[in-house]
Amino acid sequence: MPQIYFTADHEWVEIGEDGLATVGITDHAQNALGDIVFVELPEPGRSVAKGEACAVVESVKAASDLYAPLTGTITEQNSALTEDPGQINQSAATAWFFRMRLADAGAFAELMDQAAYDALLASLA
Amino acid sequence: MHRALGARMVEFAGYEMPLQYAGIIAEHLACRSGAALFDVSHMGQAVVRDAASLEPLVTGDITGLPAGRQRYTLLTNAAGGIIDDLMVANLDGGCQLVLNAGRKVVDVAHMRAHGVTVETLFERALLALQGPRAAQMLPEAAALKFMDAAELSVAGTACVVTRSGYTGEDGFEIGCAADAAEALARLLLARGATPAGLGARDSLRLEAGLCLYGNDIDENTSVLAANLGWAIARRRAEVGDFLGAAALREVRQHGPVERLVGIRLSGRAPARAGAEIHVPGGERVGRVTSGCFAPSLNAPIALGYIRADCAAPGTLVALIVRDKPLDGVISPLPFIPHHYAR
Structure with a gap:
């Protein structure tokens, strides 16, 4: 059963049974960004530190960075997203950006669970 | 609401x-x-009853504007830079102005300092x-x-x-x-x-290739570099009786050093204001002042200033975004034809 965690930057992180982390942005984030027209994704093999800008999301009006939720190495990027960035607006929860292997397999414990993220959203409303 | x-x-x-x-x-x-x-x-509406008092501050033929007609014009400074771009309509024997939101206070102060009586209707x-x-x-x-x-x-x-x-x-x-x-x-x-x-x-x-004040034009951009020379009425240019006319006459003789151009990008990544414009693989020749993803073209577009010798439509350029060059080409403006009810 995959586990889903969240960051304060409105990214979701799914920890698979293989230990890889799959990263996307939340529905709140896609809604805040508006129509997404372009994404730039990190290349597999790239090492990223927690909080490092590693992908870019462009809406009609503005560019926003996506940050590595945890430290690790990129293993895969979702090239289908590059071709159709509108998927992010349609289904943020399934439109994954990249997968990464965590440097510390237990580091996801630093992230928010669903209840904590829901509380964060409620505090923003 | x-x-x-x-x-x-x-x-x-x-x-x-x-x-x-x-x-x-x-x-x-x-x-x-x-x-x-x-x-x-948020745009600033205002009225100037005496068109003749306003005319020395703008590039357009305001005293010759027929009743019931509107004109796009420019408030200029002594250097030929743009204090604001605005609309002037001749209604009820006076000039109805529409000023940019971020400039309306500056505009009114400038007009009053030059003896123009302005009634603000900002509310x-x-x-x-x-x-x-x-x-x-x-x-x-x-x-x-x-x-x-x-x-x-x-x-x-x-x-x-x-x-x-x-x-x-x-x-x-x-x-x-x-x-x-x-x-x-x-x-x-x-x-x-x-x-x-x-x-x-x-x-x-x-x-539509229309300038945004504060991005594409400001007090330091020359009317001619911004390709807004058409907003200088012939009579006004000949007589040279507006603020900045002498400076602009000088620019016109030698041609502006840089020009505002449209740029179409070949990929999907937009270039935003501040991106450098380079000769492909070469030197910096300009800067982007506005950029977005154009919904009607399904492609990114930009406006920017570029060295005049690189400004011809069809010229290939590189726009530097996140330290990487994006391919672009100088394009005629507007990007989308205007559809006005003439």
Whole structure:
């Protein structure tokens, strides 16, 4: 059963049974960004530190960075997203950006669970 | 009312304004295919009764503007830079001005310092109804032609209506008292207009090749570099009786050092204001001043200043975004043809 965690930057992180982390942005984030027209994704093999800008999301009006939720190495990027960035607006929860292997397999414990993220959203409303 | 329509609000020029309602792309395309309604009440409305007193400060032929007509003109400084770009309409024997939100206070101070008596109407509301179906949704003003202006009643509300806008489409700008604006907006929405925010207004004007004050033009940009020489009336250029005329005559003799151009990018990544423009693989020759993803072209576009010898349409350029070059080509403006009711 995959586990889903969240960051304060409105990214979701799914920890698979293989230990890889799959990263996307939340529905709140896609809604805040508006129509997404372009994404730039990190290349597999790239090492990223927690909080490092590693992908870019462009809406009609503005560019926003996506940050590595945890430290690790990129293993895969979702090239289908590059071709159709509108998927992010349609289904943020399934439109994954990249997968990464965590440097510390237990580091996801630093992230928010669903209840904590829901509380964060409620505090923003 | 904006929030009731689902708007996301942003602060702009001291006003809380709607950035978007359903989404920038949907609102943008609604304006190109139907009609969109924008609240642009942050713009500064003002009246100058004595056109002759205003004329030395602007580039246009204001004293020669016929009654019921509107003109785009420029407030210039002594160096030929642009203090503001504005609309002037001849109504009721006086000049009705529409000034940029972020410049209206500066403009009025400048005019008063030069002895112009200005009556500010900053509390008045301004709605923009834009798109090919705009005239169907405002039949009260359908007799106006492009750049006509009239005082008329819309459902009992006294309005100043001009057939103009900032989208490249046919449409109207409608000034009215602030307390009448919501009812007027609801009427136009009920007639079928789509509510649209500042986000779509920006992508629409950029496709139409129209400058945004503060991005593409400012006090340091020459009227001629900005390709706004057409806004200098022939009589005014010949007589040279406006602020900055001597400086601009000098620029005209040698040609501007740089020019405002349109750029189309070949990929999907937009280049934003501040991106450097380079010769492909070579030196820096300019900078982007506005950039967005153009919904009607499904491609990124930009405006920017570039060295005059690189400004010819068809010239290949590289725009530096996140330290990487993006391929672009200098394109004729506007990117999307204007559709005005001439």
